[in-house]
Amino acid sequence: MSDADAFFDSIYPYRKRFETHRSLPEHGVDRAQILEELSTMAHEEDAKGDKGLVSGSIYHGSHDHYHFLTQAFESFAHSNVLQRDMYPSSTKLEGEIVAMTLGMLHGEAAEDACGVLTSGGSESLMTALYTYREWAREEKGITEPEVIWPVTAHCALDKGAHYFGMKVHHAPLTDDARADVEWIRSQITPNTVAIVASAGNYPHGVIDPIAELGALALEHNIGFHVDGCLGGFILGWAEDCGVSIPAFDFRVPGVTSISADTHKYGYGLKGTSVLCYSRKDLRKHQYFTAGGWPGGIYLSPGMAGSRSGGVIAATWAAMVSLGKSGYVEIAQGIFDTAAKLKHGIEQIPELKIIGDPSFLVAFTSDEVGIYHVNDALADRGWRMNGLQFPDALHFCITRPNTSPGLIEQFLVDLAESVEVAKGIPEGQAPKSGALYGLSGSGPEGVKAVEDLLSGALDAFYDPAP
Numbered sequence: 430m431s432d433a434d435a436f437f438d439s440i441y442p443y444r445k446r447f448e449t450h451r452s453l454p455e456h457g458v459d460r461a462q463i464l465e466e467l468s469t470m471a472h473e474e475d476a477k478g479d480k481g482l483v484s485g486s487i488y489h490g491s492h493d494h495y496h497f498l499t500q501a502f503e504s505f506a507h508s509n510v511l512q513r514d515m516y517p518s519s520t521k522l523e524g525e526i527v528a529m530t531l532g533m534l535h536g537e538a539a540e541d542a543c544g545v546l547t548s549g550g551s552e553s554l555m556t557a558l559y560t561y562r563e564w565a566r567e568e569k570g571i572t573e574p575e576v577i578w579p580v581t582a583h584c585a586l587d588k589g590a591h592y593f594g595m596k597v598h599h600a601p602l603t604d605d606a607r608a609d610v611e612w613i614r615s616q617i618t619p620n621t622v623a624i625v626a627s628a629g630n631y632p633h634g635v636i637d638p639i640a641e642l643g644a645l646a647l648e649h650n651i652g653f654h655v656d657g658c659l660g661g662f663i664l665g666w667a668e669d670c671g672v673s674i675p676a677f678d679f680r681v682p683g684v685t686s687i688s689a690d691t692h693k694y695g696y697g698l699k700g701t702s703v704l705c706y707s708r709k710d711l712r713k714h715q716y717f718t719a720g721g722w723p724g725g726i727y728l729s730p731g732m733a734g735s736r737s738g739g740v741i742a743a744t745w746a747a748m749v750s751l752g753k754s755g756y757v758e759i760a761q762g763i764f765d766t767a768a769k770l771k772h773g774i775e776q777i778p779e780l781k782i783i784g785d786p787s788f789l790v791a792f793t794s795d796e797v798g799i800y801h802v803n804d805a806l807a808d809r810g811w812r813m814n815g816l817q818f819p820d821a822l823h824f825c826i827t828r829p830n831t832s833p834g835l836i837e838q839f840l841v842d843l844a845e846s847v848e849v850a851k852g853i854p855e856g857q858a859p860k861s862g863a864l865y866g867l868s869g870s871g872p873e874g875v876k877a878v879e880d881l882l883s884g885a886l887d888a889f890y891d892p893a894p
C-alpha cells in the first residue's frame with residue numbers, strides 16, 4: 430500500500446467499506462441500509478469511550494441516558510425556535526435551562542443575573558467578547574478594545590478576538606499554573622474592556638485566582654468573564670461533594686459573566702452551552718435587531734439564526750431528569766476518581782502534576798518523553814490529551830472513567846508506560862503529539878501544526894478519494 434493510500438485510509442476508514450457519495454444518489458437509498466451503516470460506524474467509534482478509556486469528550490457515557498435524550502430531541506428535532514409563536518415551548522425550556530444553571534452558579538448573589546443558550550463553549554466565549562466590546566463602545570466610547578487572559582485560557586477566545594478585532598494580551602502563569610494577577614494588572618489600559626480567567630482551564634483543569642481578578646475588574650470597571658465551559662457543571666457541585674475549591678461563581682464580587690457547558694458535564698447532547706451574565710444591561714449588548722428589513726422585523730439574541738428545538742429539549746430533559754442529586758452523585762464519583770488518579774501519579778517519581786487539580790489531572794515529566802509515555806498508553810488502549818508548553822498529558826475524568834477498578838488499571842498501565850518510555854533511545858520521535866482534539870504525528874512547531882491543521886480541515890469537508 431502506498432503512503433498516500435495508508436494516509437487516506439487513516440482519515441477515511443470507511444472509504445473501502447461503504448459507498449462514497451460524491452453527489453446525491455440518483456434514487457434514495459433504503460432507510461434500513463442507511464441506519465445499518467450509521468449504526469455500524471457509531472458502534473465501532475463508541476467502543477473506546479464506552480469502556481472508559483478516553484480522557485474527556487464523553488461526559489455521561491450511558492446509552493440509556495442518551496436514548497432518553499434522543500427521545501426528548503425527537504419531539505422538537507424539526508422545530509425552528511426562531512419562530513417563537515409556533516414553538517413557545519422553547520421559551521419555557523431555554524428560560525428554565527438558564528435559571529437552573531444560574532441556580533448552580535449562585536446567580537442570586539449577582540445584581541440581576543440572566544443568561545442565554547448558545548451552541549457550545551466556543552460560541553459562549555466569543556459571544557461574551559462581543560458583548561464586552563459593544564458594552565465598552567457604547568458606555569465608554571472605546572473603539573480599540575483590548576482584552577487580557579492567561580495563556581491557558583481556551584483558544585476559542587483568541588478566535589473570538591480575531592473575529593471581532595480585539596487586541597489580546599496573554600498573561601503568563603505563576604508557579605502554581607494560575608494566571609499571574611500582577612502581570613494582568615500591569616497590562617490594563619484605558620482600552621481594556623474585559624479580562625477572562627478559567628474555572629478550570631482546558632490544559633490543566635486549574636482554577637485561576639478568580640477573587641483577585643474580580644477585585645481588579647471592579648477597580649477598573651471592566652468586564653470579567655469566568656470560563657466555566659468545562660468546569661462549570663462539575664465544580665458547581667464541589668461544595669456538595671465536600672471538595673474544597675476557591676469560589677469561582679457569582680458570589681465572587683466583580684464576576685460579570687460565566688459560561689458553563691450543558692453539553693459537557695451538564696450531560697446534554699452536543700450543541701448547547703449557557704452564557705450567564707450578572708446584569709441584564711450587559712446581555713442586551715449581544716442582541717441584534719433589524720426593524721427596516723424587507724424580510725420583516727428581525728430579532729435574534731445571538732449569533733445563530735434558525736435553531737432546532739431538539740437540543741434544547743434534550744438539554745432540559747437531561748437537567749430535569751438528573752436533578753441536583755443526580756449531578757452531585759456523578760460529581761462525587763468524578764472527584765473521588767480524580768483524587769485517586771492524582772495520588773497514584775504522585776507515586777510515580779518520573780511524573781510531575783501541574784497545578785492543584787480536582788477533576789482533570791495534567792502531568793509532565795523532566796525525566797522521560799511524555800509523548801513516548803502517551804504512545805505506550807495508546808498501545809494499551811488509552812486515549813489521553815496531549816499538551817504543550819510544557820509537553821504534558823491530561824486525563825479529564827468523566828463518568829465513564831469512574832467505573833470500579835478502571836483508574837487503578839490506568840495507573841498500572843501508566844507506570845508501565847513510563848518504564849517503556851525510559852527505554853526509548855534518545856532522538857527517537859514519538860508518534861503522538863499535542864494536537865487538540867486529534868492524536869496525530871508530533872508537531873515541529875506552532876507553524877507546522879497550523880499548516881497541518883489547515884490541510885486536515887480541507888480533508889474534513891471533502892469526500893473520500
Ligand SMILES: Cc1ncc(COP(=O)(O)O)c(C=O)c1O
Pocket residue numbers: 549550551552554583585627629630631656657658659660690
Ligand atoms: C475551558 C474550555 N472552554 C471552552 C471550551 C470550548 O468548548 P466547545 O468545544 O464546546 O466549543 C472548552 C472545550 O473543551 C474548554 O475546555
